[in-house]
Structures are given as structure tokens and as C-alpha cells.
Amino acid sequence: MAYPLITERLSIAPLAGADAAAFARYRQEPGVALYQSWSADFSEAAALSIVAGQPAGDLPGPGQWLQLGVHFRNGGRLLGDVAVHRLSEQPDTFELGVTFAGEHQGRGYATESMLALLGFLFDVHGAHRVLAHCDARNGAVAAVLRKAGLQQESRQVEADWFKGEWTTLDTYALLGREWPRGAARG
Numbered sequence: 001m002a003y004p005l006i007t008e009r010l011s012i013a014p015l016a017g018a019d020a021a022a023f024a025r026y027r028q029e030p031g032v033a034l035y036q037s038w039s040a041d042f043s044e045a046a047a048l049s050i051v052a053g054q055p056a057g058d059l060p061g062p063g064q065w066l067q068l069g070v071h072f073r074n075g076g077r078l079l080g081d082v083a084v085h086r087l088s089e090q091p092d093t094f095e096l097g098v099t100f101a102g103e104h105q106g107r108g109y110a111t112e113s114m115l116a117l118l119g120f121l122f123d124v125h126g127a128h129r130v131l132a133h134c135d136a137r138n139g140a141v142a143a144v145l146r147k148a149g150l151q152q153e154s155r156q157v158e159a160d161w162f163k164g165e166w167t168t169l170d171t172y173a174l175l176g177r178e179w180p181r182g183a184a185r186g
């Protein structure tokens with residue numbers, strides 16, 4: 001197995017049972033849940049169920065998600081996660097997600113994790129295209145995606161009925177041929 005992915009400050013590996021409590025705790029933060037599919041009553045049991053259902057192997061199969069936990073290189077509690085989804089309708093195409101506990105935001109960890117994951121997908125696995133969808137109001141994730149090199153490709157205005165209102169969705173993407181080889185290693 002290729003994990004953990006090691007960066008300057010971080011270690012990234014599939015989410016484990018030991019991460020479930022911290023994972024649930026930050027998913028319960030209202031600011032963290034705001035633009036995400038879950039709500040602030042996300043439970044530790046739901047976290048454990050995600051861990052139990054994780055696909056084996058370095059990357060998920062078509063249609064599956066793999067949730068990777070992010071820790072400091074020297075251990076400690078879970079800081080956040082990056083998630084990777086392999087599209088079933090296109091080969092070599094992956095969707096990413098990223099979430100960090102409020103107390104660990106604003107330090108560049110999300111961008112550092114995203115760059116490591118992009119390097120893994122493009123340099124090691126020869127991915128063709130990586131994309132991310134986000135709520136158009138979610139400026140924090142848009143900044144991370146841009147810093148990681150993704151470009152906005154589309155905006156679907158009021159296209160998604162989400163948490164009781166019509167929301168606008170942006171899609172960002174990066175192609176393997178646009179990826180600066182070695183960027184993840186700085």
C-alpha cells in the first residue's frame with residue numbers, strides 16, 4: 001500500500017477506526033457542515049460506518065469514495081480529511097473533497113494535502129482529470145482548489161436543491177497534462 005503520503009508537515013492515510021471520534025467532532029461544527037452533504041448532528045456511529053465501508057487498496061473502485069485522514073507527521077489527533085471518488089462514467093477521472101477541523105484551518109494544511117493527493121493521482125496513477133464540485137458561496141474551498149492548480153470550468157446557477165434552498169454549484173478541474181510534475185514535493 002502506498003500510504004501514508006508524506007508531505008513537509010503532514011501524513012495522509014485511509015481513515016481508521018481511531019479517527020472516528022475526531023472525524024465526527026469536526027463534522028459537527030456548523031461552519032464545517034454548512035456546504036457539505038451532512039448536518040451538524042453527524043454521529044460517531046456514522047463515522048465508524050464510513051470507516052467500515054472504506055474500499056481496500058490505494059484508490060477506490062468506480063463509483064466509490066476513499067476517505068483519507070490527515071495527521072501531523074509525528075502523529076496526534078486527526079486534523080482533517082481529503083476524499084477521493086473515482087467516477088464510474090469516465091476512465092481515470094477522480095473527484096476530490098477536503099474538510100478540516102475549524103481549529104486547523106488557515107494554516108495551509110488543506111492545500112498541502114490537496115497537492116499531495118494530486119501528485120499521487122497524476123504522478124503515480126496517471127490520472128487523466130481531477131475535479132471538485134463546490135457551493136459557489138464556499139470561498140475557502142475555491143481558494144484551496146485554485147492554489148492547488150485547478151481552474152473553474154463551470155457554474156450551474158441555482159441548479160441544486162440543497163438544505164432547503166436552491167444553490168449554485170461550481171466545478172473546478174485539472175488535467176494530467178496540465179499538472180506540473182513534482183509540484184506536490186514543492
Ligand SMILES: CC(C)(COP(=O)(O)OP(=O)(O)OC[C@H]1O[C@@H](n2cnc3c(N)ncnc32)[C@H](O)[C@@H]1OP(=O)(O)O)[C@@H](O)C(=O)NCCC(=O)NCCS
Pocket residue numbers: 031032033035036097098099100101104105106107108109110111112132133134135138140141143144
Ligand atoms: C475548505 C477548507 C478545507 C479550507 O481550509 P483552509 O484552512 O482555509 O485552507 P488552507 O489549509 O489552504 O489554508 C489557507 C490559509 O492558511 C494560511 N496559512 C498559514 N500558514 C500557511 C502555510 N504555512 N502555508 C500556506 N498557507 C498558510 C494562509 O493565510 C492561507 O490563506 P491565503 O492563501 O488566503 O493567504 C475549510 O474551509 C473547510 O474544512 N471547510 C468546511 C468543509 C468544506 O466546505 N469543504 C469543501 C467541500 S467542496
